[in-house]
Amino acid sequence: MHHVPPAPRPCHDPLLLARAGLSRLVEPTDPTAMLLLAALGPVAALEIATGARPIRAAEHPAFVRAAAGAGYGPRQVDLRRALARWAPRAPDLDPAEDLETAARAGAWFAIPEDPDWPGALADLGLFQPVGLWGRGDRRLLGFPAARSVAVVGSRDCSTYGRQVALDLAGALASRGWTVVSGGAHGIDEAAHSAALATGTARPVTVSVMACGIDRLYPPGNHKLLRAVEAAGLLLAEVAPGCTPSRYRFLQRNRIIAALSAGTVVVEARWRSGAQNTAHHADGLSRPVGAVPGSVHAGTSAGCHRLLREGTAVLVTDVDEVLELVQPLGAAPAPDRTGPPSVVDGLSDRDRVLLDALPLTVHSRPDHLSRVAGLSAREVLGGLRRLEERGLAEGAGEGWRRRR
């Protein structure tokens, strides 16, 4: 994980400016904008989306082909409707100013054309972020999703959920995994905190935010997010200054899912953002784990729902999480045989004989034969084997169980 830092892209780079502009102009995953971007590239897409110029006759076929390829109907590609939606923001657009403000605040803007752009985001296809505003050591941006786990859950978590999030994220981080989450109160907060406390990966933790990178939201997590910035990364797809909204939270979740080898939902209510993240992960064919809890706890209802629907696999500890997120067979969860039992290694018949041995009085072999339903020979051989293991003791003609 020692990246050679990419040569910084100059602030007047046309791709950087165009994508920064798009990140402010259009909402995440706006289909019409994403199709323009995919078909014509960032510069033309921004020119058209701001209304600086109309789409050219020569450009139109590529746009229509992209839409048809993505299965979109006429409504989503109706440029007039889209332009009406984008027009209110167009006059104030100043991406150069955004980039300078960000740089002054220690933030940067990365785009898919950069060599350190996280390759895993390409799995989002058309809905790859137009760019990522970031804080923290830019050299860490290329962290591998294959060594990251998303640990997510509800804001209003229970004491139980918080503890499980701390345990799982702490154990993952101490084994060198990057913990990705959403920076919210509750489960996210516990996941980031535990990773910061025990982590060895670079970055130890990554927080993908639903607001502008200049905001540390929620305010109560200010100190935590500062620590994430220092030891990991803060990322946002929306432009600086943007407020978080329900829509942006839901879209942000796809980035959390895409940046990780798998997603673990620690606690989630029946309706919750964490479930949304799980569905994004599932849609990306990334494995999803869910932690079970009490059937009386509303905080686990969403986890149980994911398990019943078959979206998630039940996980109870870090070994099971690692088995889930690593390629088949790379990390099978240790086989739990439970505490050893005195009957381990005994044949079925010897177990039956042991059951038949009295604890206090002594029993003769012929009586044991009748009680256990074993032949005389089986009883005599069995008593010898049980005696060798210290499980039976004889006195005269009788035998009893030895504690």
Next chain:
Amino acid sequence: MHHVPPAPRPCHDPLLLARAGLSRLVEPTDPTAMLLLAALGPVAALEIATGARPIRAAEHPAFVRAAAGAGYGPRQVDLRRALARWAPRAPDLDPAEDLETAARAGAWFAIPEDPDWPGALADLGLFQPVGLWGRGDRRLLGFPAARSVAVVGSRDCSTYGRQVALDLAGALASRGWTVVSGGAHGIDEAAHSAALATGTARPVTVSVMACGIDRLYPPGNHKLLRAVEAAGLLLAEVAPGCTPSRYRFLQRNRIIAALSAGTVVVEARWRSGAQNTAHHADGLSRPVGAVPGSVHAGTSAGCHRLLREGTAVLVTDVDEVLELVQPLGAAPAPDRTGPPSVVDGLSDRDRVLLDALPLTVHSRPDHLSRVAGLSAREVLGGLRRLEERGLAEGAGEGWRRRR
């Protein structure tokens, strides 16, 4: 469920006597004995097994065919070894005496040839019980497995597990389902108790025991088992006087599984009898449900194991249990949409607009357009719809969210 009582089979009936004898002579599911029984019928099987006569040359082919058909090798069908195992009990055998003793104690003995024999036990194939010793109203024996659920779990259950068992069994019983369990302390006890308290089915509950029907084991459940006898059935495949053993408990579990449309494991340790019952049910293609719990509770480790292995489906309440045990589509668990939300029924764009509305100050439509990324027309239409629902209120040119 109003059975015409079968004409009582006389105590000197040869089938009854032979099967009663076998129930004392051989351990449950003894493969050699079961093959003799399947090939030659109860009377010949008992004669041969007691050593009263050798197997005849004319009988041998049927025995060998039965063994080959069941996939058994030479060892399991080695009659000499089996006779050595059965011989110790043969001299004391007196099935007529057993039947009379049982009758005096109010118990009866039912056999597969009886018209009221539970048909579901035939699913056990070769390992159908040789007979069932019972207490309680014999007319209830033919109860349909299709209207029964096994509720099982560990003896050393938690307060949580006990509560869930009470809730589930109580709800099942009050909806007319028979609750089958094993009469043990812990989860079994809770399941029987709740069924007795709320049940409407006949029988309300059935306890399948691992010891002789004359014993009420464990002693601490004496009063409970008496109540089960009064309102339901006590059943045992081993002869009166037999003690419970580990082996008999494990074999008994197959009967619990076979007598039910499905099995719910409420709590189980990593190694436990309840898991064994679940595997029996699974082997019989009966659905298995498991109740989740805390990942810190050893009492739920076996349930989580069943869920991870895919043996069980996660269940959290009676609706999910009924969905599980009834034919596909007969009882879908109610769709839980959670508490209604103010955004239910709003279009995605109107939700975005609602998010963008300030709570205190008023915002002008052109500003809302920029914040929400919506066209002027979408904002004006959306504000009208939100106002109609009481979600937005305007003052002069400005709008805000209405709490």
